[in-house]
Amino acid sequence: MIFERIAIVGAGLIGASVALAAREAGAAGGISIYDANESVRQRARSLGFGAVFDDPEAAAAEADLVLLCVPVGAMAAAMGSVAPALKSGAIVSDVGSVKGAVIDAVRKLTPAHTFLVPGHPLAGTEHSGPDAGFAALFKGRWQIITPLDDARPEYAAAVEKLEAFWRALGAQVERMDASRHDVVLAVVSHLPHLIAFNIVAMAEDLESVTESEVVKYSASGFRDFTRIAASDPTMWRDVFLNNRDAVLEVLGRFSEDLAALQRAIRWGEGETLYALFDRARRMRREVIEAGQDTPAPNWGREN
Numbered sequence: 001m002i003f004e005r006i007a008i009v010g011a012g013l014i015g016a017s018v019a020l021a022a023r024e025a026g027a028a029g030g031i032s033i034y035d036a037n038e039s040v041r042q043r044a045r046s047l048g049f050g051a052v053f054d055d056p057e058a059a060a061a062e063a064d065l066v067l068l069c070v071p072v073g074a075m076a077a078a079m080g081s082v083a084p085a086l087k088s089g090a091i092v093s094d095v096g097s098v099k100g101a102v103i104d105a106v107r108k109l110t111p112a113h114t115f116l117v118p119g120h121p122l123a124g125t126e127h128s129g130p131d132a133g134f135a136a137l138f139k140g141r142w143q144i145i146t147p148l149d150d151a152r153p154e155y156a157a158a159v160e161k162l163e164a165f166w167r168a169l170g171a172q173v174e175r176m177d178a179s180r181h182d183v184v185l186a187v188v189s190h191l192p193h194l195i196a197f198n199i200v201a202m203a204e205d206l207e208s209v210t211e212s213e214v215v216k217y218s219a220s221g222f223r224d225f226t227r228i229a230a231s232d233p234t235m236w237r238d239v240f241l242n243n244r245d246a247v248l249e250v251l252g253r254f255s256e257d258l259a260a261l262q263r264a265i266r267w268g269e270g271e272t273l274y275a276l277f278d279r280a281r282r283m284r285r286e287v288i289e290a291g292q293d294t295p296a297p298n299w300g301r302e303n
């Protein structure tokens, strides 16, 4: 057991998965749950992955770890709702997909007798809500920890304890600076999502031209974008509003490269196209070799 009691604030996909994984791994003696949404609390009660409280302070009062699992834009409200009840020495962490903005919003609300250790599990699905949670979500996936510049001697031990917790849930843990995290995630997650949202929305606009053939023939590649684009709109709105600088930077580079591709197509520059596609294919091999995806053709689908 790593923590005697953990409190999870926000019982959606990630919060429910942490609760289920912690229970399975025996990483927490007790699990308290709070969600601002009453119907989510009711659902969490019937799913039975922790003791569900109607009051955030009551949920957080006895916890050694309070994990904020709410959308990035709601982190400050969630922190504010538990702050008065936090016990001395408690670790507060989060799972937000953006780190710089969350740290700015939450740090000033963190009581001096607690330790703020922000984090982000690089694990998720396109589903949300408590029913979407599952215990194996974090197995073999990365958990990024972005420790603060906190000189208190006990802070290092708090970081190590949180890392041990995520390892117990099956994650591989790595430390990173918050601003680096935000740039890396803009490349590997935020921009790919933005492109998927854009392609799917564009195809929907063209539906009247293509007479529903986009959906009919979607297995040609389009359906893989629809999976990413099915992700929760609140979560993604908050990601883009809160990681604006890094996303705009990466998007600028992407737009330039796209214009170069457009030009290569227009001028029939086959070698340019081939060289880029070949590089991209090698990247896919590297992703598989790093254990980040299955080598099965078409992701192991039967068709």
Ligand code: NAP
Binding pocket: 009, 010, 011, 012, 013, 014, 015, 034, 035, 036, 037, 040, 069, 070, 071, 072, 074, 077, 078, 081, 095, 096, 097, 098, 120, 121, 122, 123, 124, 125, 126, 127, 128, 129, 130, 232, 235
């Ligand atoms: P989710 O399934 O939508 O769950 C979030 C829950 O938090 C909802 O039930 C929401 O209620 C509740 N909530 C909102 N404000 C609250 C508050 N102030 N206090 C208590 N509860 C509150 O979202 P999720 O996918 O688990 O994502 C949670 C966090 O994890 C986000 O910060 C996201 O960036 C991060 N993350 C997500 C993924 C992913 O793939 N989904 C992966 C890694 C990290 P309402 O529905 O009523 O708003």
